[in-house]
Amino acid sequence: QVQLVESGGGSVQAGGSLRLSxxxxxxxxSTNWMAWLRQAPGNEREGVAAIxxxxxxxxxxxxxxxxxxxxxxxxxxxxxxxxSLKPEDTGSYYCAAARRGQYFGLPSRTLxxxxxxxxxxxxxxxxxx
Numbered sequence: 001q002v003q004l005v006e007s008g009g010g011s012v013q014a015g016g017s018l019r020l021s022x023x024x025x026x027x028x029x030s031t032n033w034m035a036w037l038r039q040a041p042g043n044e045r046e047g048v049a050a051i052x053x054x055x056x057x058x059x060x061x062x063x064x065x066x067x068x069x070x071x072x073x074x075x076x077x078x079x080x081x082x083x084s085l086k087p088e089d090t091g092s093y094y095c096a097a098a099r100r101g102q103y104f105g106l107p108s109r110t111l112x113x114x115x116x117x118x119x120x121x122x123x124x125x126x127x128x129x
Contacts, residue, residue: 002031002118004095009123016085016127022078022095022120033098036069036080037113038125040091047111048093049080058110062088085127092122 008020020036035050049069050058057069068081078095096116104110 002097004097004118004120006093006095006120006123009093009125011126011128012085013128014086017081017083018085018125020080020082020093020095020123020125022080023076031097031100031102031118033102033104033110033115034071034078035096035098035110035116036078036093037096037111037116038089038091038093039122043091045094045113047113050110051078052110058107060111082125085125087127087129090125090127093125094122095120 004022006020006022008018010018012018033050033052036048037045038048039045046060048060048063049067051069051071059067066082066084070079082089097118098115099117102115104115109115
């Protein structure tokens with residue numbers, strides 16, 4: 001089992017920025033797709049951004065133009081740069097990785113939680129008005 005650890009969460013005011021990081025813990029992994037997903041209290045988990053090994057990305061409409069996902073293959077880490085944060089961005093943010101043979105079919109499906117097999121425990125992001 002691949003283990004992932006998120007960091008970089010915190011509390012900021014609307015309009016601020018945060019950078020989240022994700023790294024393996026105690027193991028290595030080799031997957032085609034990784035993603036950031038989030039969950040607010042009482043809501044379903046939703047995909048935020050996804051990236052493949054070749055650098056292709058897909059973003060949720062709600063974060064398009066404000067968030068940027070990137071991957072450092074040498075360090076085997078995943079990053080999420082968040083700018084122009086809004087209160088509705090508040091939630092627990094999770095790093096996830098799909099098994100190498102996972103099939104998505106459509107770009108939008110890279111944001112589906114059920115497509116991912118390995119998960120971090122989450123890092124809290126709170127954006128105040």
